[in-house]
Amino acid sequence: MWPLQLQRFAGERTERATPRRRDEARREGNVARSPELTSAVALAAVIVALRVSAPMVWGEWENLMQRDLTMSVRQAWTASSVISLLTTQLVGACRVLLPIVGAGLIVGVAVAVAQVRPMFAPNLIAPKFSRIQPLSGLRRLFGTRSLVELGKSLAKLLIVGAISYMTIRQTAGQIRGYGEMGLAQLPASVGDMVFNLGIRIALAMVLLALFDFLYQRFEYERNLRMTKQQVKDEMKEMEGNPEIKAAIRRRARQIAFRRMMDAVPKADVVITNPTHYAIALRYDGESMAAPQVVAKGADQLAQRIKLKAAESNVPMVENRPLAQSLYRMVDVGESVPAELYQAVAEVLAYVYRLRQLARR
Incomplete structure (x- = not known):
């Protein structure tokens, strides 16, 4: 019983999505977005633009009406005049x-881009036959998302109805006075009432769309969740194939070996065992606090270091205890420890004396 329960829990998606999982979903066009928010904000922008440009719209409409009526009286109608x-x-x-449509289009595009950031997902353009399968269609029809969409539609219907009812009820006296109002004042008064109704509905739609956006974010995060096993598999895949990792380590060793062998000609002395160990030391009193090991090796590598030193005329000194201690205690690139200062200093002093004698 316990193994079955553990297996069931292991298959549950309880882990937050990894950055790689999010990038893959984004490349496939799977992002958190709310079309309701885009359309609601665009609607509000259109209503505001219509309110701002209302005098221009009304003036242009009057000009068109006057021009059409004037032409209909004075001009004989022909095919060319009708086309004109x-x-x-x-x-x-x-x-x-x-201006009105442009305002809605620009604001709508800006809101849509702000939700998902600029992206290109050709997978969304490609046709998917799974979308036209009857069984898949039935699942979508009676699924949770369909119920949510139905709830949003009913909520919008109720909101629009409630706001329209309250607005008309508040302006009932004004509407009754339209019969006594002059023709010049009537369009402005009706326009104000329609604008107030429209902006209230648009703001309510924006508020509802914000809740829809939060729900879409929640649903997106829930759908992206991963099982513990998926996270482990992804980590293993990101760490790389063992063969690739071995090749990288082998390449790193080769680079380190070449760098070490290139440093042998710059050494001051090579201390040997004489056959098992070889340690190359370099000391610069101006830039180093203590001598450094620039190369070291055992057996075959020691022979190659000694051969390189011989080719470069680097002195070699046999000192078995010191060679063993340096090989065991100091890595390449590290300084000689304090307990070996005396022994190393004696070797370097001997090498410097040999150089002075060679110069004479």
């Missing part, structure tokens, strides 16, 4: 609608 009239009306309508 339609062209003029179309250009005027585009001039009026362009």
Whole structure:
């Protein structure tokens, strides 16, 4: 019983998605976004743009009406005159609608990009036959997401109905006074009422869309969750293939070996065992606090170090105890420890004396 329960829990997606998992989902076009938020903010932008440009819209509409009525009285209608009239009306309508539609389009695109950041997902363009399968369609139809979408639609319907009812009820007296209002004041009064109704509905839609965005984020994070085993497998995959790791280590050893052999000609002395160990030392009183081991090796590597030293005319001194101690205690690139200062200093002094004698 216990193994079965542990296996069941191990398969549950309880871990947060890793950065690699998020990147893969983003490349596939799977991101947290709310179309409701985009459309709601765009609607609010259109209503505000319409409110700002209302005088221009009304003036352009009046000009079109006056021009059309004047032309209909004075001009004989032909095919060319009808085309000219339609062209003029179309250009005027585009001039009026362009700022309004442009405001909604720009704001909608900006909100959509702000939700997901700029991305290119060609997988979303490619056709997927799974979307037209009957069984998949039924699952989507009666799934949790469909119920959520139904709930959002009902909530929007209720909100629009409630706001419309309250707005009309508040302005009932104003509406009854429209019959006594002059024709010049009527469009402005009706426009104000319609704008107030529209902006209230748009703000309510934006508020509802914000909750939808938070839900989409929650749903996105939940769907991206991973099992413990998936996280472990991903970590193993990211660490790399054992063969690749071995090749990297082998390459690193080769680079370190070449660097060490290149440092042998710059050494002051090579201390030998004489056959088992070889340690190359270098000392610069201006830049070093103590002599450093620039190369060391045992057996075959020791022979190669000695051969390199002989080719470069680097002195070799046989000192078995010191060679064994240096090989055991000091790595390449490290300084000689204090307890070996005396022995190393004697060897270096001997080498310096040999150099002075050679110069004479």
